Amino acid sequence: MSVIGFIGLGNMGGHMARNLLKNGKKLIVYDVNKTVTEQFRAEGCEVAQHPADIAAASKEIITVLPSSPHVKQVYTNDNGLLKTIQPGTLCMDSSTIDQIVSLEVAQLAQKKKAEYIDAPISGGVTGAQNATLTFMVGAGNDRTFERAKAILDLMGKNIVNLGAVGNGQAAKICNNMLLGIQMIAVSEAMNLGINMGLDAKALAGIINTSSGRCWSSDTYNPVPGVIEGIPSGKGYAGGFGTSLMAKDLSLAQNASTNTQAPTPLGSLAHQIYRILARDPHYQAKDFGVVYQFLKKSNF
Amino acid sequence: MSVIGFIGLGNMGGHMARNLLKNGKKLIVYDVNKTVTEQFRAEGCEVAQHPADIAAASKEIITVLPSSPHVKQVYTNDNGLLKTIQPGTLCMDSSTIDQIVSLEVAQLAQKKKAEYIDAPISGGVTGAQNATLTFMVGAGNDRTFERAKAILDLMGKNIVNLGAVGNGQAAKICNNMLLGIQMIAVSEAMNLGINMGLDAKALAGIINTSSGRCWSSDTYNPVPGVIEGIPSGKGYAGGFGTSLMAKDLSLAQNASTNTQAPTPLGSLAHQIYRILARDPHYQAKDFGVVYQFLKKSNF
Amino acid sequence: MSVIGFIGLGNMGGHMARNLLKNGKKLIVYDVNKTVTEQFRAEGCEVAQHPADIAAASKEIITVLPSSPHVKQVYTNDNGLLKTIQPGTLCMDSSTIDQIVSLEVAQLAQKKKAEYIDAPISGGVTGAQNATLTFMVGAGNDRTFERAKAILDLMGKNIVNLGAVGNGQAAKICNNMLLGIQMIAVSEAMNLGINMGLDAKALAGIINTSSGRCWSSDTYNPVPGVIEGIPSGKGYAGGFGTSLMAKDLSLAQNASTNTQAPTPLGSLAHQIYRILARDPHYQAKDFGVVYQFLKKSNF
Amino acid sequence: MSVIGFIGLGNMGGHMARNLLKNGKKLIVYDVNKTVTEQFRAEGCEVAQHPADIAAASKEIITVLPSSPHVKQVYTNDNGLLKTIQPGTLCMDSSTIDQIVSLEVAQLAQKKKAEYIDAPISGGVTGAQNATLTFMVGAGNDRTFERAKAILDLMGKNIVNLGAVGNGQAAKICNNMLLGIQMIAVSEAMNLGINMGLDAKALAGIINTSSGRCWSSDTYNPVPGVIEGIPSGKGYAGGFGTSLMAKDLSLAQNASTNTQAPTPLGSLAHQIYRILARDPHYQAKDFGVVYQFLKKSNF
The missing domain is CATH 3.40.50.720 (NAD(P)-binding Rossmann-like Domain)
Structure with missing residues (x-):
């Protein structure tokens, strides 16, 4: 054999x-x-x-x-x-x-x-x-x-x-760029809605049955308590770390530069995870911790 | 009566x-x-x-x-x-x-x-x-x-x-902010992937079964030909106009300022739709036209 | 009288x-x-x-x-x-x-x-x-x-x-939006250059005699030690606070929305100061403290 | 010899x-x-x-x-x-x-x-x-x-x-990143002020004697007619092209990724020039043409 x-x-x-x-x-x-x-x-x-x-x-x-x-x-x-x-x-x-x-x-x-x-x-x-x-x-x-x-x-x-050959990387990089953006976007929207007076689960319920639904909201919601059994409910332990996300987004930025394809949200998401990946409060945590970074009373 | x-x-x-x-x-x-x-x-x-x-x-x-x-x-x-x-x-x-x-x-x-x-x-x-x-x-x-x-x-x-009272607006504004960001994000990712050599439908297939899936990708994909019967397949006619999206994002920005909730991607998305809403090539089109704005050979 | x-x-x-x-x-x-x-x-x-x-x-x-x-x-x-x-x-x-x-x-x-x-x-x-x-x-x-x-x-x-009437506010708001952007931009450039191996004063010297010069670099440089007698040399005490800058940038964003004038960098700068203004480490400090926020070994 | x-x-x-x-x-x-x-x-x-x-x-x-x-x-x-x-x-x-x-x-x-x-x-x-x-x-x-x-x-x-060795590149890249950001920032501020009712020269006059002053405003102002003898007064012919600026900003982004230094405004500026560099209306023009991209009645 x-x-x-x-x-x-x-x-x-x-x-x-x-x-x-x-x-x-x-x-x-x-x-x-x-x-x-x-x-x-x-x-x-x-x-x-x-x-x-x-x-x-x-x-x-x-x-x-x-x-x-x-x-x-x-x-x-x-x-x-x-x-x-x-x-x-x-x-x-x-x-x-x-x-x-x-x-x-x-x-x-x-x-x-x-x-x-x-x-x-x-x-x-x-x-x-x-x-x-x-x-x-x-x-x-x-x-x-x-x-x-x-x-x-x-x-x-x-x-x-x-x-x-190479198409595997292309698909992976594009999916993860999208994922990285969506996690920040869900964090922004959930935090904004909560600040406007909404209950987190009620807001997630609306989003998950509407045009804003996505995996980062309906399967991996970054707000503690909205979904059980995922990192956001366990202090963002485990999961997919902010520095791994920053790395995947750097691959997307390299590809953008090579192909001259504009990725304004992708590049901003990259910078945000880079800031997290350098901060001891966030660097070892699941990438959903960006919600805590944006949240009001966290500091 | x-x-x-x-x-x-x-x-x-x-x-x-x-x-x-x-x-x-x-x-x-x-x-x-x-x-x-x-x-x-x-x-x-x-x-x-x-x-x-x-x-x-x-x-x-x-x-x-x-x-x-x-x-x-x-x-x-x-x-x-x-x-x-x-x-x-x-x-x-x-x-x-x-x-x-x-x-x-x-x-x-x-x-x-x-x-x-x-x-x-x-x-x-x-x-x-x-x-x-x-x-x-x-x-x-x-x-x-x-x-x-x-x-x-x-x-x-x-x-x-x-x-x-007010919670209806909060939910609507948060969902639509998320939607506006995701449509740009899907456009960036699809355009990047296509520039890297991928077939549009194959890339959408990967995303829609992975962690990047969202309504803007699996139901309202902005790349012509990926999904039938939606505005992207009809020259972006009908649908939800860029200026309506710019308006909803301005409501989100007003709410962000009132509550002091940071929304970095939401604010950038707002600016991008504002640019489209002022351009005669884009202003009367469905908001998925942002894909054409980012696409290489469009000009 | x-x-x-x-x-x-x-x-x-x-x-x-x-x-x-x-x-x-x-x-x-x-x-x-x-x-x-x-x-x-x-x-x-x-x-x-x-x-x-x-x-x-x-x-x-x-x-x-x-x-x-x-x-x-x-x-x-x-x-x-x-x-x-x-x-x-x-x-x-x-x-x-x-x-x-x-x-x-x-x-x-x-x-x-x-x-x-x-x-x-x-x-x-x-x-x-x-x-x-x-x-x-x-x-x-x-x-x-x-x-x-x-x-x-x-x-x-x-x-x-x-x-x-109103032109006084217009001029003030536009100048301060520019100022807010430039302070972040100088902080990014100085931090990047120092990370690439440059001496802070040597880099400021090049910038201040080149096309990158601006008030935030030649008069109010946010890197401690580059210019004496300003807040960056005194732990960012005194000066113009991050929350005042966030407020002025919110006025610029309101004006942008009213006039439909796109301000992509202005809106991102607004979000960055908003993040600082909510963080106890930064909120009472001069707005040049954004350099510390971006700096590597600060955390 | x-x-x-x-x-x-x-x-x-x-x-x-x-x-x-x-x-x-x-x-x-x-x-x-x-x-x-x-x-x-x-x-x-x-x-x-x-x-x-x-x-x-x-x-x-x-x-x-x-x-x-x-x-x-x-x-x-x-x-x-x-x-x-x-x-x-x-x-x-x-x-x-x-x-x-x-x-x-x-x-x-x-x-x-x-x-x-x-x-x-x-x-x-x-x-x-x-x-x-x-x-x-x-x-x-x-x-x-x-x-x-x-x-x-x-x-x-x-x-x-x-x-x-290498410090020459570092200084050049940092200066030009700053320059690229400032030109967009000046374009945003001038356009916003003009939309709010200000005369372009009066606004430039305020900025150039205030904390918003910079080379892109006082020496190379992108609004036609504010300064004589520069590209903005000649249809943005000559000068420093948008694609050269996009290239210098890509060097800054590469350096940012190598050193892990966050550059949120630098990365957004990069994307904006990339969009211009791919558009036939802008690609052969001086980088001050970003003002026209942002301006209302241009389209």
């Missing part, structure tokens, strides 16, 4: 790798955190010294890394994947990074007769744990997509074929 | 008044447009010379007017409603106006021992025509709400009791 | 009134703060019970009040100026308020055959103390301007004739 | 190179535009086939290029400067580019034992023509600065020593 290479065993990647193990896959793994790799060794995985060891041992490689430079390094460093990559290898990158970097790495892989797809994910830590993630896949062609899908199916429930 | 007073027979009010007629109600009507009032006379309504004639003849009065000053004038002018209003009269204002003006007029009505509720509407011209409007009602108490509901039921299908 | 009426003896008005006394003028004064009026009584002024007493006793009346509603009340209340105002009276309002309110009050005064000019001031507490204020005067005609100038000259050194 | 290498003979570089010729310097030049290089050949310059020819022939090299990728290519391409660069060469880059690229290229030059300074310029085409430019120099040490100054003095009148 072939071995799957897995690089990046963090909050998301760790759960994803374990779902492969649960499905009986053999893994060779790499992460900078040695405590984590030792756990995976204990669970029966081979542990690589360098990404290059992975490419030498496996022809199906998954990467789940924090940012564009990390992906670039894992591929192009002296001990990087490209050093030893075998013809016919399928590289699946589930990091959320600049589209331009995905395209660059794809080209480098192609020169080595390997395939590279971008397959960023949504669904959060819970989705990673329960193998219910959505993968937004830019595979370039249907055959490559099907080859990837056979593996991604073990970690998610919704594998979307978006066509050209 | 008692007669209902109706002031403001425009795009919305005209249909609403006719739904009362269909339900067998007797009306006394007033509008500045004499062509319209003659039509209503031909349909069997009494036509008043002044608002004051309405208040003298009816104890249930509906107003559907374009802006705060119009409402104030209809009530307080020399020939206004307050001149002749009878104790026990119920005034139902379905205009979308400043909350502060609703509260002022309510107080003036109370001095004359009349009741005033704010009951702004959503659902558009189609909703007005088909009697499927939502009424957001600030009635002050349940008895008054029930008295109003008996009439509003003839014009809408969803009559929401929001409590204190 | 005629007596001058003076209403509003606060931070600015108090110094202004004393400059009239120094020039040998007789005053009748009014303020809601009785401690202050007793001081003026001790300095030889008559103290009025109500604004109406002032209008009965004086034909030259100066008002220096915090906001539009205050001005409206002082004129139109039951014991307001308009109750007793004498034909030929000259009302000089040095408050910074909505232009629309200036125009309203001017009209009410005119009905009583009195004159009303708006004459908002710049120059701060120091200028008020040293009689070096600038008055931006909307007098309507040159004769009225000259009549006012004879008195304003005792409190300022620069009395500018801007023509129609 | 030694020969100076010069790469980039556009609007700015062309005049700068001619000022060196006027001072008796020998030049070897390179530009992608062959018409331009033939003119320089006719004026007695040697013309290089590739940047590498320049580095082989000269130990003092000036580059004036449009953007970061151009600079990177001229240095690192197969026939780039680094291919043949001689130890002890002084590279002076007067392009306005990302600080991060300046630092990268400086490091590559250092590996070849050459020196690299960033020396972006201000003063416009007129300054380039009349040798009155300001050079903002990041030279790393005083000896290198003095070596560069001996040459830069022939093209400018103000050579500022800002210390570390």
Whole structure:
């Protein structure tokens, strides 16, 4: 049986790798955190010294890394994947990074007769744990997509074929820009309405059955007490942090500049999360905490 | 049988008044447009010379007017409603106006021992025509709400009791601020994604099943061809005009200033619609035309 | 000798009134703060019970009040100026308020055959103390301007004739909107440059001799240590508070909405000062403290 | 006598190179535009086939290029400067580019034992023509600065020593971000004031003697007729184009993201110029044309 290479065993990647193990896959793994790799060794995985060891041992490689430079390094460093990559290898990158970097790495892989797809994910830590993630896949062609899908199916429930390489990042970045704006917008509207005398639940009720409805209002409302079981009800602990949102919005701004597409609300949302991400009161909190930033009696 | 007073027979009010007629109600009507009032006379309504004639003849009065000053004038002018209003009269204002003006007029009505509720509407011209409007009602108490509901039921299908007078305006303004922001945000995200290489329908598909979903994306998408039968597919004809959106956002900004609630995205959205509302290419179009304003090859 | 009426003896008005006394003028004064009026009584002024007493006793009346509603009340209340105002009276309002309110009050005064000019001031507490204020005067005609100038000259050194009533407010509001934007812009640029490795004084030196120069950079730089003797060097104590700036920017936003003039940066600046004005760390500080809000290591 | 290498003979570089010729310097030049290089050949310059020819022939090299990728290519391409660069060469880059690229290229030059300074310029085409430019120099040490100054003095009148390599770009980027914001801010304030009834010159007069004064108001006012002899009086022809401003603001946004420094007004200004730079009515015009974009009767 072939071995799957897995690089990046963090909050998301760790759960994803374990779902492969649960499905009986053999893994060779790499992460900078040695405590984590030792756990995976204990669970029966081979542990690589360098990404290059992975490419030498496996022809199906998954990467789940924090940012564009990390992906670039894992591929192009002296001990990087490209050093030893075998013809016919399928590289699946589930990091959320600049589209331009995905395209660059794809080209480098192609020169080595390997395939590279971008397959960023949504669904959060819970989705990673329960193998219910959505993968937004830019595979370039249907055959490559099907080859990837056979593996991604073990970690998610919704594998979307978006066509050209880079399209996965595009979809992820656009969705998250929209999300980042909407969370601030819902926070503004809820706070304004409460200041005008409305009950929070009554206002959310109106919005959620009207033209203002959105996921940030009807599923992830940032006002404590409106919806149970989400971060806003638990002091904004857990969830999707303000600095991760600031990072995703910076990818959207990079893409805007590259394509010259104007994004006035996207850029303002980026600045607002940047302010939060630098403030100790907000930086470790779920991005819904922007409601507290705007709220009157919070200070 | 008692007669209902109706002031403001425009795009919305005209249909609403006719739904009362269909339900067998007797009306006394007033509008500045004499062509319209003659039509209503031909349909069997009494036509008043002044608002004051309405208040003298009816104890249930509906107003559907374009802006705060119009409402104030209809009530307080020399020939206004307050001149002749009878104790026990119920005034139902379905205009979308400043909350502060609703509260002022309510107080003036109370001095004359009349009741005033704010009951702004959503659902558009189609909703007005088909009697499927939502009424957001600030009635002050349940008895008054029930008295109003008996009439509003003839014009809408969803009559929401929001409590204190002014709360109807608050809910309407907050929802529409959110809507105005989301339409720009969806336009930015769709335009960015298309510039990054995505197919518009594929991108909308991702967003509408992800955390970025909202009414402006899944029901009223501003990109031509994504959804059939809405203004974006018909050159942005009909629908909800940019200048109406600019007006609703100005109400939100007034409320923000009154309550000192910060609304950074709301204020930027306001400015963007103001720019559109002053440009002949955009001012008579549905507010989804902001997508064309942001789009690359449009100029 | 005629007596001058003076209403509003606060931070600015108090110094202004004393400059009239120094020039040998007789005053009748009014303020809601009785401690202050007793001081003026001790300095030889008559103290009025109500604004109406002032209008009965004086034909030259100066008002220096915090906001539009205050001005409206002082004129139109039951014991307001308009109750007793004498034909030929000259009302000089040095408050910074909505232009629309200036125009309203001017009209009410005119009905009583009195004159009303708006004459908002710049120059701060120091200028008020040293009689070096600038008055931006909307007098309507040159004769009225000259009549006012004879008195304003005792409190300022620069009395500018801007023509129609309301033009004083227009000039003040536009200048202060520009100022509010520039202070944030200088804070952003200085903070960015320092984060990029520049010395603050070297950067200010470049800006102040280049196309980016402005008063907020070369005279009132918000970075501590760049310029001596201003609030940024004293923990942002004194100076022009964030809530006063938020108020002036709200006047600019009201005027933008009335005239439909788009002000995207003005509206964003307004929101930023509103956020500061509600935060106990910033609300009592000079408006240059926005630099600290944006600065990295501040939190 | 030694020969100076010069790469980039556009609007700015062309005049700068001619000022060196006027001072008796020998030049070897390179530009992608062959018409331009033939003119320089006719004026007695040697013309290089590739940047590498320049580095082989000269130990003092000036580059004036449009953007970061151009600079990177001229240095690192197969026939780039680094291919043949001689130890002890002084590279002076007067392009306005990302600080991060300046630092990268400086490091590559250092590996070849050459020196690299960033020396972006201000003063416009007129300054380039009349040798009155300001050079903002990041030279790393005083000896290198003095070596560069001996040459830069022939093209400018103000050579500022800002210390570390990269500091020139930092100063230029921060100044221009401030400039871009101020031009929009002045346009907003002038347009608002005119809409409120003020005469444009009277308003500019107040601002220019008050706390709102800045270069964009007192030297380069965007309202036609306020100042003579500048682009706003000539249909916004000539001057500094909207797309150049959009580009400089994109450098500021890149720097903001790299340093995590929040720049809310800078990012909104960036988006506004991006909208202008994509509109045929505005894209070839001086950046003061933003006034026309905001103005009421323009459409």
